Amino acid sequence: MADSADVVASYGRAMIRTRHLTKRYGSTSAVEDLSLDVLPGRVTGFLGPNGAGKSTTMRLVLGLDAPTAGTAEVNGRAYRDLAIPLREVGALLDGRALHPGRSGYHHLLYLAQANGLPRERVAEVLAEVGLTDVARRRAGTYSLGMAQRLGIAAALLGEPSVLILDEPVNGLDTDGIRWLRTLLRRVAAEGRTVLLSSHLMSEMELTADHLVVIGAGRLLVDTDMQGFLTAHSQAYTVVRAAEAERLRDVLRDAGGTVRPDQRGGWQVAGVDTATIGELAGAHRIVLHELTPHRDSLEDAYARLTDDVGAHRTRTAA
Numbered sequence: 001m002a003d004s005a006d007v008v009a010s011y012g013r014a015m016i017r018t019r020h021l022t023k024r025y026g027s028t029s030a031v032e033d034l035s036l037d038v039l040p041g042r043v044t045g046f047l048g049p050n051g052a053g054k055s056t057t058m059r060l061v062l063g064l065d066a067p068t069a070g071t072a073e074v075n076g077r078a079y080r081d082l083a084i085p086l087r088e089v090g091a092l093l094d095g096r097a098l099h100p101g102r103s104g105y106h107h108l109l110y111l112a113q114a115n116g117l118p119r120e121r122v123a124e125v126l127a128e129v130g131l132t133d134v135a136r137r138r139a140g141t142y143s144l145g146m147a148q149r150l151g152i153a154a155a156l157l158g159e160p161s162v163l164i165l166d167e168p169v170n171g172l173d174t175d176g177i178r179w180l181r182t183l184l185r186r187v188a189a190e191g192r193t194v195l196l197s198s199h200l201m202s203e204m205e206l207t208a209d210h211l212v213v214i215g216a217g218r219l220l221v222d223t224d225m226q227g228f229l230t231a232h233s234q235a236y237t238v239v240r241a242a243e244a245e246r247l248r249d250v251l252r253d254a255g256g257t258v259r260p261d262q263r264g265g266w267q268v269a270g271v272d273t274a275t276i277g278e279l280a281g282a283h284r285i286v287l288h289e290l291t292p293h294r295d296s297l298e299d300a301y302a303r304l305t306d307d308v309g310a311h312r313t314r315t316a317a
């Protein structure tokens, strides 16, 4: 996977850029000294625990809130300086933020007219998000998933080069989640920029190429997905045998770390999968399972947050 410098070289420049971005609400530091480049041509996943500052960062980039210090730019300019913002950046922050009495169609038509966009775009994006059939219904009667789809339609309306989506998967059904994943991958492949927050790690793992993780408003990680998984994963093998205790002793003698697995076998680290098979063969132990395991993003993320928590505790002590 290319690093940030290669991507900048091939696409030009970062499309979302923050420098020393800081936002404080009274004594709460929502975002603290955050310097970030979100690059085109890939989906950047934006992760962090509840209250980490993801939504605040997005709001600052979109000019919906003023920073206490620092800057945020889209396509090299502050949001307020963009001539037709919807043509440059589309955003979904809160799918429920709709005029409930207005139909989905009129919601989009209003946005198109206010931004000087051709009205044909309304029908196009309605079809793209699968809302054509309910477009004349009042948005107040929409389900959460339908409201999210309408929000995504609004984000796509101006064919922007940058998409900022805060928890867009919320309320989407299985088909909707797959649809959104395909859409975002396509948009990134077209060379556009996607910044996506989600607490659904399995989905993030399938959708994002790059990860930014913040904690307490500060940048913790800015790396490609594979690099993150490698850095914060543990490789181990799940192994099961009828003679479980004898196998455990053989593996420990070979220098392995052996822990019980949830399904009655062992999780073995420190001895690779092939060697485990060979050791079992040499000791005439019949294996019922021998499975190499790679941590999921959820596992790797949990390990990172544990490490950060432990580091904080050590620092405090």
Ligand SMILES: Nc1ncnc2c1ncn2[C@@H]1O[C@H](COP(=O)(O)OP(=O)(O)OP(=O)(O)O)[C@@H](O)[C@H]1O
Pocket (backbone or CB within 6 Å): 025, 028, 029, 030, 048, 049, 050, 051, 052, 053, 054, 055, 056, 057
């Ligand atoms: N308008 C506001 N007034 C006061 N505090 C706020 C305001 N908006 C956000 N905060 C605080 O700033 C911090 C960051 O909140 P933010 O919503 O950006 O986090 P988040 O990472 O998006 O969280 P979540 O995953 O729960 O959506 C939190 O402590 C929150 O309480």
